[in-house]
Amino acid sequence: MLFFLAADLIAAENEERCLRLACFSEKYSVGAPGEPLSLVSASRYKFWGFSVYSVALYQPDGLIKDWEEHPLAFVLHYHRTLKPEDFLKTSRKLMAKNPEYANRNDESSLLKFSSFIQEVKDGDRYTLLYSPEGTLKLIFQGQVLGEVRDKVFARAYLGMWLGKFPVKEDNRDCLLSGQFEG
Template sequence: MSRLIPSSRSAATFAFVLALFAALMPAQADTEINGVRFADTITIDETPVPLRGGRLYRYTVFRVYVGALYVPEDVAPQDVLTADVPKRLELEYLRSISAEDFRKSGNTLLEDQQSGDTLAALADRLETFNAAYRDMEAGDRYALEYRPGRGTRLLQNGTELVEVPGADFAEAYFGIWLHPDNPLSTRVRDALIGAS
């Protein structure tokens, strides 16, 4: 029976080890958006960038993904798209989507939003970016991340797939979601930039 009851010394040692373990673990607060958890702050090139907003995106009756946007606090909602600052859009998918569907839908939206001259200037980089898309399953996550002076990265579940240069590319591609006049969804855009 005495073996089942820890001594006060072993209990104190156990409590100390637990406290030490907790102190060594990085504190990671997060926010739940439509049942999906996102970190409150991420780091882009050693710069902490806070969560601005997020929302579920539906296509007709289908729940497609939950998105969250990270952008510095001092950027006004109307300036999020054009500001030359670190930013990241994370999208956790709730259903399977093929790489080809990503390419087609992205190209269609860009054609609706951008001029022919802009699309011509982006064509080579857009082809490089589109070639990096992979098939996604429910629970997978893409991140579109802009790093000033370096370019726009596409990450799949935290692994970089591609990076293309140019603030102009970042503005056009983030514009799929954040365009001031013709975004994929006005409700999603406003929730992401903190306008609603």
């Protein structure tokens, strides 16, 4: 009996939810003591009709509206090749729309974070781990590449998807309302 119970627990930990082009595990362990984060939503981002990436949002205890106040994991599964300079160019453009960040006149956190970014190809995954204290950690294919400790930067960077000035409002609304689209 115990054998079957253990097998059921392993299966439950490996459950996934799938969008059209990517599957995401139901739980995300951040590698630190505490509860694993739960998959709460996912969406596929398209540009000019082409799929660029699918993204999944993980939070503790299900969907939380005030995402800035809680730890989260943000997993991006890419469907296209993108170069590091593409990330920096797009980040600058999108973060400039956010008055809280744009008025700082300090790009040091963005430049440091961008220095961790590598080229991605179809099937590659980045994970952004956010803490409400202001740490944003970048993970590529399961390997930690670096982190930046800057609360305003961390919120503005994730704000490109979840904030008031997102890359696409439809994707943001999907992610913050617990939907799975794409």
